[in-house]
Each structure stands twice: as structure tokens, then as C-alpha cells.
Amino acid sequence: MANLKGVFAYRVDIGKVRITNEDQANIVVNANGDVLMLVCDGMGGHNKGDYASNTAIELLSEVFKKTTRFYIPFLTKRWLTRQIKIANQEIYKASLVNETYQDMGTTLVAALITEKHIVIANIGDSRAYFVLDDNLKKVTEDQSYVEYLYRTGKITKEEMKTHPKRHVLMNALGIYPSLTLELLTFNNENKPILICSDGLYNNLSESEIFAIVKTNERPEQKVSTLIQVANANGGSDNMAIAYWESQLDD
Numbered sequence: 553m554a555n556l557k558g559v560f561a562y563r564v565d566i567g568k569v570r571i572t573n574e575d576q577a578n579i580v581v582n583a584n585g586d587v588l589m590l591v592c593d594g595m596g597g598h599n600k601g602d603y604a605s606n607t608a609i610e611l612l613s614e615v616f617k618k619t620t621r622f623y624i625p626f627l628t629k630r631w632l633t634r635q636i637k638i639a640n641q642e643i644y645k646a647s648l649v650n651e652t653y654q655d656m657g658t659t660l661v662a663a664l665i666t667e668k669h670i671v672i673a674n675i676g677d678s679r680a681y682f683v684l685d686d687n688l689k690k691v692t693e694d695q696s697y698v699e700y701l702y703r704t705g706k707i708t709k710e711e712m713k714t715h716p717k718r719h720v721l722m723n724a725l726g727i728y729p730s731l732t733l734e735l736l737t738f739n740n741e742n743k744p745i746l747i748c749s750d751g752l753y754n755n756l757s758e759s760e761i762f763a764i765v766k767t768n769e770r771p772e773q774k775v776s777t778l779i780q781v782a783n784a785n786g787g788s789d790n791m792a793i794a795y796w797e798s799q800l801d802d
Contacts, residue, residue, distance in 0.1 A: 556585040556667045561771035562794040565779045567751055568787030574601030574658075575749045575792035576609045584620040588612065589663040589794040591678050593749035595724065600656035603646070604726050608639045608658055616664075625737045628664050628671040636660065636673060636725070636733060643726025657724035660733075661692060661747045665740060665796065674734040675725050678792070679753060681761075683744035688762040691736060695723040719750075744797035748778075751789035755782035771795050 562577040574594035581587055592608050594601025612635055622628045639660075647653045659676025672680045674692040677699070682689045693699065697720040701707045707715060723732060746765060753761070756778065764777050775793050782791060 556587060556665065557799040558587065558665075558796055559771050559799055560587070560589075560794070560796040561775045562589075562792075563772075563775045563779060564793075565751075565783070565787075565791045567755075567789050567791055568783050570790050572602065573790045574605055575751065575790040576602075576605040577747075577792040577794045578609050578613050579794050579796065580613045580616050582617055582620055584622075585667070586620070586622050587663075587665040587796060588616045589665070589745065589747050589796055591659075591661050591747045591749055591792045591794055592725075593659040593676065593678050593751070593790070593792060594656070595658065595721075596653070596656035600653050601658060603653060604643045604656045604658040607643050607646070608636075608660055608725055611635070611639045611642060612662065622664065622666045625669045625671055628666065628669065629735050629737065632662060632664060632671060632673045632735065633733065636662070636675070637731065640725050640731045641729070644729055647726065655727075657727040659721070659749065660725045663745050663747055663794075663796075665745070668740055670738045670740050670745070672734075672736045672738070674736070675723055675731065676721050678749045679747065680736075681746045681748075681758075682738075683746060683762070683765050683797075688746075688758045688765075690758070691738075693734060695734070696721055742798035744795065747794045749790065749792040751787075751791035752778060752782055752793055755785045755788055755791075765795065771797060 592605035594605035661678040
């Protein structure tokens with residue numbers, strides 16, 4: 553019996569500059585009504601990033617559909633860690649046996665939502681946000697070189713936006729045989745959740761994103777508007793967006 557009620561939408565877009573799309577998104581619901589939100593931003597070029605992001609999305613989506621044992625946060629975290637490690641191995645092994653796929657990888661942000669709790673996993677610089685009553689709250693930490701420079705006091709917040717190495721990641725899925733990931737646990741307070749690749753937040757400010765997702769439009773229209781405005785602001789990269797909001801009983 554599905555206990556978690558909600559509405560959602562997800563979409564990817566090539567943007568206005570890139571000639572290929574290496575971003576992927578998905579939202580999957582299992583038999584228990586639990587929800588898995590996924591966004592990946594592939595890297596490597598020449599379809600390598602596309603292979604990496606697709607592999608991660610498909611592996612996690614398919615096994616989630618068959619799993620319903622997310623009763624406590626510990627089990628959710630253990631499941632996410634195991635499945636993400638399996639995806640990491642698949643991508644890494646493919647890069648070893650096919651020279652076309654050498655040096656490929658992908659970011660990954662996943663939000664697994666149950667009736668009682670939410671667990672978010674993060675690798676790279678895609679982001680997860682909670683939509684609060686008065687602001688957008690970023691809950692993941694960018695695993696990027698400019699974030700490291702900022703947190704160690706070497707550059708300012710403003711300098712991050714134009715730093716020549718702002719696209720360099722400190723962590724990614726599929727690059728190495730082992731990986732580290734950020735895991736965050738929250739009580740489910742029925743706040744909307746937005747996850748996205750950097751193509752969105754680099755072309756829209758957080759205040760602009762917040763204004764769009766706080767409208768009364770349906771989720772698919774909110775996601776469509778986010779992409780339209782980001783493209784109007786330059787569309788400098790591929791975009792992947794997944795958005796979920798609860799649907800409480802009256």
C-alpha cells in the first residue's frame with residue numbers, strides 16, 4: 553500500500569550552448585510508495601558522459617523499483633551506499649575495457665523519500681534543495697575545487713562565479729574503483745524538494761528558482777519554466793531537474 557502521497561516532474565534540456573546532452577534525471581516510485589529522485593551530470597565528452605550518467609540512472613532506478621525495505625534511515629543509507637558503489641564499479645569497469653570511455657564520470661545527487669524520512673546522497677556538484685516557506689535551502693555541499701578554495705578562505709563567494717577552474721570537481725562517480733559520498737538524513741516534513749545539475753543554478757539565482765517553484769503551477773509547469781528562464785539567461789550548459797512536493801490529505 554502506497555503511504556507517501558506526492559506529485560512530481562523531471563526533465564532534461566540541452567541548453568543553448570552545448571551540442572550534446574550528458575545530463576540525466578529520473579523519479580521512480582516503488583510498490584510501497586517510496587520515491588527516488590535522481591540527477592546526474594555526465595562528464596568526458598564524445599558521449600562518454602552520457603554513458604556514465606545513463607548507467608547510474610538506469611541501475612539505481614531499476615533496483616529501486618524492486619526494493620521496499622526503507623523502514624529506518626540506517627537501512628536507507630545502507631541501500632543507497634551499496635547501489636551507488638555498484639554503479640561506480642560498472643562505470644569504472646566500462647572505462648577500462650573500452651578506450652572510448654576512458655576518463656568518463658558523472659555527478660550524482662539522489663533523494664530517497666519515505667513517509668517518515670529523507671536520505672540524500674551526493675557526489676560532485678549537482679545539488680539538492682528544500683523549498684521552505686521563505687527561501688530555498690541548499691542541503692548538499694558542492695564537491696568542487698572552487699568550493700574548496702572558498703571554504704579555505706582563498707577566494708570570495710563572488711570570485712567563485714568567474715574562477716577559471718570553477719568546473720573542476722573534487723569527486724565524481726566512475727572515475728576511481730572506490731568512492732566517497734555525502735549522505736544526509738532528515739525527517740520528512742513534507743517540504744518540496746528540488747534536485748538539479750549545475751546547468752540550472754549557474755543560469756538562475758537561488759532567488760529566481762525559489763520564485764518559480766513557489767508559484768501555484770503544477771510541478772511539470774514549474775520545471776518547464778525553470779528551464780525556459782535558464783535558457784533565456786544564456787543556457788550555458790545542459791540541465792537536469794527533478795522536483796517533488798507532497799500531496800497531503802485534507
